[in-house]
Amino acid sequence: MFNIFVSVYVTMLGLILGSFYNVVALRIPVGKSIVSPPSRCPKCGTRLKGRDLVPVLSWILSSGKCRYCQAPVSGLYALGEGVTGLLFLWVYLRTGLSGESLVGWVLVSLCVIVSVSDLKYMLIPNKVLLFFLPVLVLLRIIYTEESIWNGVLGAVVGGGIVLLLALAGGMGMGDAKLFVLCGWVIGFPNVILAFLLSSAIGTLVYGMLMLLGFIKRKQPVPFGPWLAIGTIIAYGYGSEIIGGYLSLIR
Ligand SMILES: [Zn+2]
Incomplete structure (x- = not known):
């Protein structure tokens, strides 16, 4: 209402x-x-x-x-x-x-804090992640429409994908830890959508900045803000986007 x-x-x-x-x-x-x-x-x-x-x-x-x-x-x-x-x-x-509003407000709070830190210092602080970890774990267990295992799957898949990229040198360990938390909240398959959106938006923005000469090739750039934006879009519209996509290819 x-x-x-x-x-x-x-x-x-x-x-x-x-x-x-x-x-x-x-x-x-x-x-x-x-x-x-x-x-x-x-x-x-x-x-x-x-x-x-x-x-x-x-x-x-x-x-x-x-x-x-x-x-x-x-x-x-x-x-x-x-x-x-x-x-x-x-x-x-x-x-x-509703209970879901609490989950949403805490999730966007986490997203804003890590984005500002990452933009300013190229760093996602462990202290912030450790503060939000128990809060989001608890809230998602109390207010969930899916089984808890969906959150666990989201956390493992999301953290896993970004961890692989971090080990390959494309992203940071802070990004991986952040995406474990995001995956836990938005679940599976939303976490896949969040990752694809983040990569697309990040590539687009940094591609443009590179073309315009604001950043150099190989220059380290923060990825946390894009993971945050992808997560928020998938959190709000994941089922609509994924449902629409599946009905297109069927
Ligand atoms: Zn002054």
Whole structure:
């Protein structure tokens, strides 16, 4: 059931959590605390006030600059916040308010945090994966329409495919561990679809960036964000896409 108040509330919750996820994603990989110190401008060190920390809006209103020293502020923060807000709304619109919404919100949270970390540091932090592991294992056991073995199969197949690619040097071990978790949540055969989508989107984006000269051939590039996007699409639309495909080839 669509409800405008719940939609606004859920989106705002996503925006605020997204702001916190940025902090987690940017501080955990460099071993900093996520509770203190409060956010400061990395350039001039001015402690940021409430009006500097409104998700997305602050960044737009200050034209992407620090209000105190005019240093440019990376759009990655606002992007992380905005995407989290939209994904929280999307999960609600797909699942209503149910146990599955919890699974969806936790899954997109994981996806946002690892994507920001991977884009910034080319690293998917173990600490983040280890935090989400028990939560997602438990939630998927409590709220599932399939048998638990479907999740296990998804985790093994997903982790297996990316592990092979990691050993061949195409992806990282962090990607493999992430995809074990994603496979557990979205199950089989969704995990195959997620992998194919990730590869297609990643190849397309990096192919374009290479053609345009932004990255060099053989330059290491993060793959976590594409695994995250593939997982989210397969999570939301996997049965429709796979069903449509099977009816085409039959
Ligand atoms: Zn500043």
